[in-house]
Amino acid sequence: MGNKAVLIIGGGLAGIQSALEQAESGNTVYLLENSPGIGGERLLYDEDSKTVDFVSPDLEKVKKNKNIRIITNADIEKVEESNGKFDIKIKKRAIRVIEERCDDCKACIKVCPVNLWDDENQGLSFRTAIDFFDHVNPSYNIVRETPVCQRTCPVHLDIRGYIGFIADGKFEESLALIKEVLPFPSICGHICPHPCEEECNRGRVDYPLSIRDLKRFVADIELQDALKPKPLMIVKGEDKGKKVAIIGAGPAGLACAHDLALLGYGVTVFEALPRPGGMLAVGIPDYRLPRDVLEKEIDAVSVLGVEIRCNTVIGKGLSIDDLFNKGYEAVFITVGAHKNQEMRIPGEDARGVIPGVTFLRDLNLGNPADVGERVAVIGGGNVAIDSARCALRQGARDVTILYRRSRQEMPASDEEIEAALEEGVKIEYLVAPLQVLTADSKVTSLRCIRMELGKPDTSGRRRPIPVEGSEFDIELDTLIPAIGQVPDMSFLEESSEIELTKRGTIAVNPDTLETSRPGVFAGGDCQTGPGIAVEAIAAGKKAAVFIDKYLRGK
Amino acid sequence: MVEEKKRYILEFPDISAERQSIQELPVEERINNFNEVSLGFTEDAAVKEAKRCLSCRRCLGCGLCLAECDKDAIVFEQADEKLDICVDSMIITTGLERVCSPPPERFGYGRYANVVTDIEFERILSDNGPYGGLLIRPFDGEMPRKIGFVCWADNNEGRGESGIKSLSYAIHEAMLAKNKVDGLEISLFLPDNDDYTKELKRNDGKVPGISTKEGGIMAIKEIQESKNLIVQWDENGNAREDEFEMLVLSTMPEPATYIIELAKKLDINLEDMRGDTFSKEIYFSKVSKQGRKRSEDG
Amino acid sequence: MILDAFLCGVDGVLILGCKDGECHYVTGNMEAKNKIGMTSRLLKIIGIDQNRIYFGQLSSAEGTRFVELVENFTKRIKEIGALGTEIKEDKEELKFRLEAAKAAVEGEKLRWVIGKKTEFMGIGNKYGEMFTRHEMDRFLDGLIMDEVAVREIQLLLQERPLSVKQISERLKIPSNRVLRYIAGLRRKGVVDMERVDGTSPLYRQL
Incomplete structure (x- = not known):
């Protein structure tokens, strides 16, 4: 063999040996290493010099070999297999030091004023912002990472920046910085499950910063100031003379509409429900996100010239083809995931069984269901918690959440669980429903079984196993199953040419969010499955970027 | 480590060590209505909370190293580089050092x-x-x-x-x-x-x-x-x-997350590939079926 | 300069400059303000009342304000007492800490960064990033603390070789932190291990 191209991932001992072997047999070798220097970390004891380290003579050979290209400080971004070959996209992080010029004089590290956590040495020592890792084989580099909070945030908000402004008392500057990327600071300030706070470094010291509530603080100042409106700074792009249709007025659709309108496109948002906002309007109860907060931020999108048509169902009568015929040049599908997942147990269709999303939607649209006195909710997510807390507010006296795993595995956010418990919701862990018992086809009680935790499943959570003979009944007036939501794609006609995934979500090119049909994009829960609002907003913003690209290329 | 970091924080009396709490509606006022439960920060609490931010450190961009560097070897504006390569096979010999269960x-x-x-x-x-x-x-x-x-x-x-x-x-x-x-x-x-x-x-x-x-x-x-x-x-x-x-x-060595993802994507079983973890490197063989065959040939 | 004054034994330093925007040297008063701010942070870190330094800004026409400032400052210093009353240890310790602080101020790290403060908050750093006041202060606090500790360690090691434990006991800085500083200094070629005494490696300044 020979004359082949080989990629070796990992520049340690094994990688170096493989690289030499491959190069000797005549292949072209790419040696990829994640850290700034090759050599690996394996320790060997050298009898002669009494040193403990790994300095392989192979290292020099690799460096000199013309058939080996060393790519350090790099990550693999994407691998695609085609025709028996691999197309690989590699990202080489900037090291900001020109190796050929550097003569290892250490002048820079002597003066660098920044002491950082030293990753290479497991945090046992400091490193300076500019530093080398390996003194045998110095590879200088500058660390300039995005802070963890910003990296974790789906829209990559400059959290350090806007919090710094709050600390300085400059609230307007703070909000302006947020609004550069996030069109709905108030909504996120009220309901974001704040993945950033999980990562916050302050959490290692005592408690993480309340990033979400700080955002709410600056965003609410503006909302309250609405009485004496300030001139709004909007820099709108030149009118592009092109129209885009967005199906679904949820966070993804509105964020996309916002960004496209700013770019100068004419945007119409089609919403099936009577109110815009998607799950924000019909999923999240008012006690978490007050209606006026939501409406004010949606109004801010309308102000940009976006038309939101409620009570307009796409499908029969108005298909995607019709939209194109009406002069829309691109379509963004973001219909969310509003269909309740079925429990698949007998009696599920009895009266008095109201799926969580349906219960919350009816309540939010002003026709609340009568839940009676005793309510059981099945599930461990935020929809389950919301349903339980709403049932309590609807007058139920006895509300119990049944969850088949333990508190540890519960996907709902801790603060929601705490609040529910505070308000008097009971939670029974390790219980699964078996059968809905009915009288006159109305629910009377629920037969359950106790569970115990077994081995972890594919999601990494421990799988619950039924405990034999532990069945018991719970008497109730209303049963609210809330074990998950799926997108409802029945509005797509076969002729729409839009492909779905095995999971029933819309298939897209992950880089551009474009579907199998040119000019049609999709994002948010209907493309990813149920997620959090800020992820949907991120998807909407991404779609806006690629829709713009698509329309400019047309 | 925690102790040490604590001292680091307490050095600065202007940082309130305590997390500021938000105001909330009392439980008894929540039932029977849908008023918002969380009332958010007061201005005073918000500023105090914001001051807890450590403004996590990284390169300051002050340019002192460049001023000291005789060889002009530092380029602040260097951007990340994207490379596209096409190969016939891959060999994964990645380390395990940073991915260990605590x-x-x-x-x-x-x-x-x-x-x-x-x-x-x-x-x-x-x-x-x-x-x-x-x-x-x-x-x-x-x-x-x-x-x-x-x-x-x-x-x-x-x-x-x-x-x-x-x-x-x-x-x-x-x-x-x-x-x-x-x-x-x-x-x-x-x-x-x-x-x-x-x-x-x-x-x-x-x-x-x-x-x-x-x-x-x-x-x-x-x-x-x-x-x-x-x-x-x-x-x-x-x-x-x-x-x-x-x-x-x-510690229990585990392959890096991106390797697990890569393996999933290419449909290979990591367990088969897990070799000599003693050296802190997993020796995977070639990852494509085709590639693996080549390796046997070679 | 300010620290030299304290080393000579003065109890307080009052500095007067022009009002913002009225400086003959355009930004001279801003830079002075930044430097004095840093020096007072430094005093706090070494355990000296930072109110011993005051930077007043007034124009040449404000005679009464001048008198008022001086009177207030003198009154304040009288309340705080003689230099060193806030430190329990003896005069030698005071001198030692001031020497370390002076070395830190004169070092290029602090001088350079403080010189960049106005630039960072106005037009941004090498990457074009702007700093909030909070961010800048947070960074300076950390930097000053590191610098003072490192200078104290270096002063000690100039006299004789010491172990991490001995330095920690002398400076009342946790030993794991001292070890980090020592490791860093060794890496930079400023300090090296001299010998091992029992189970303790001893380090010396190069």
Whole structure:
């Protein structure tokens, strides 16, 4: 063999040996290493010099070999297999030091004023912002990472920046910085499950910063100031003379509409429900996100010239083809995931069984269901918690959440669980429903079984196993199953040419969010499955970027 | 580590150490209405909370290094580079160093200053490491005379194999440490598990001068003053204890997350590929079926 | 300069400059303000009342304000007492800390960064990033603390070789932190291990 191209991932001992072997047999070798220097970390004891380290003579050979290209400080971004070959996209992080010029004089590290956590040495020592890792084989580099909070945030908000402004008392500057990327600071300030706070470094010291509530603080100042409106700074792009249709007025659709309108496109948002906002309007109860907060931020999108048509169902009568015929040049599908997942147990269709999303939607649209006195909710997510807390507010006296795993595995956010418990919701862990018992086809009680935790499943959570003979009944007036939501794609006609995934979500090119049909994009829960609002907003913003690209290329 | 960072924070009296709490509607006022529960921060609390932000450090962009560099070798504006390559096959020989499950809390890692992981210990041993090859404790820079190595079994399914691999790694490090320092006393603690005993026997020739305790550890305590560690273990049903200046905990090596994702994507079974974790590198063979065939040919 | 004054034994330093925007040297008063701010942070870190330094801004026409400032400052210093009353240890310790602080101020790290403060908050750093006041202060606090500790360690090691434990006991800085500084200094080639005494490696200044 020979004359082949080989990629070796990992520049340690094994990688170096493989690289030499491959190069000797005549292949072209790419040696990829994640850290700034090759050599690996394996320790060997050298009898002669009494040193403990790994300095392989192979290292020099690799460096000199013309058939080996060393790519350090790099990550693999994407691998695609085609025709028996691999197309690989590699990202080489900037090291900001020109190796050929550097003569290892250490002048820079002597003066660098920044002491950082030293990753290479497991945090046992400091490193300076500019530093080398390996003194045998110095590879200088500058660390300039995005802070963890910003990296974790789906829209990559400059959290350090806007919090710094709050600390300085400059609230307007703070909000302006947020609004550069996030069109709905108030909504996120009220309901974001704040993945950033999980990562916050302050959490290692005592408690993480309340990033979400700080955002709410600056965003609410503006909302309250609405009485004496300030001139709004909007820099709108030149009118592009092109129209885009967005199906679904949820966070993804509105964020996309916002960004496209700013770019100068004419945007119409089609919403099936009577109110815009998607799950924000019909999923999240008012006690978490007050209606006026939501409406004010949606109004801010309308102000940009976006038309939101409620009570307009796409499908029969108005298909995607019709939209194109009406002069829309691109379509963004973001219909969310509003269909309740079925429990698949007998009696599920009895009266008095109201799926969580349906219960919350009816309540939010002003026709609340009568839940009676005793309510059981099945599930461990935020929809389950919301349903339980709403049932309590609807007058139920006895509300119990049944969850088949333990508190540890519960996907709902801790603060929601705490609040529910505070308000008097009971939670029974390790219980699964078996059968809905009915009288006159109305629910009377629920037969359950106790569970115990077994081995972890594919999601990494421990799988619950039924405990034999532990069945018991719970008497109730209303049963609210809330074990998950799926997108409802029945509005797509076969002729729409839009492909779905095995999971029933819309298939897209992950880089551009474009579907199998040119000019049609999709994002948010209907493309990813149920997620959090800020992820949907991120998807909407991404779609806006690629829709713009698509329309400019047309 | 935590303690140390705490001091770092408390140095600045202008930072309120306490997390500021938001106002909330009292529970009794919540039922029967849908008024918002959380009332948010007051201005005062918001500013105090914002001041808790550490403004996490990274390169300041001050340009002092460039000013000092005779060779003009520093380029602040260098951007990330994207490369597209096309290859016939791939070989994955990636390291494991940063992807290790943390050891259980009962061993005191993170709480006790002189309990380190095997990976940290490896850095300590290295002439290239944080202490320039001096075998010293992270708490006070003293040279320990008595070190305990602790291997533990993970009950999580699928980790058994790597747990045993971690034993050979512990032995390897213990030998390196012994070679480095004359007269170093080393004890090796094993879980009460036949697989480990077998693996130890397999390594028998390699562990002269290391005393092994196979009964499993009952408790680890830190002595307040010296930060030495008292280890209690089970020896044939009797509780024994001894004092160590430093403890080294084994970690379960795991392949890096992006490798797991890559493997999933290319539909290969990582378990098949997991090779000699002893060297902290997984030797995967070629990852495409085609590629693997080539490797056999070659 | 300010620290030299304290080393000579003065109890307080009052500095007067022009009002913002009225400086003959355009930004001279801003830079002075930044430097004095840093010096007072430094005093706080070494345990000296930071109110011993005051930077007043007034124009040449404000005679009464001048008198008022001086009177207030003198009154304040009288309340605080003689230099060193806030430190329990002896005069030698005071001198030692001031020497370390002076070395830190004169070092290029602090001088450079403080010189960049106005630039960072106005037009941004090398990457074009702007700093909030909070961010800048947080960074300076950390930097000053590191610098003072490192200078104290270096002063000690100039006299005789010491172990991490000895330095920690002398400076009342946790030993694990001292070890980090020592490791860093060794890496930079400023400090090296001299010999091992029992189980303690001893380090010396190169």
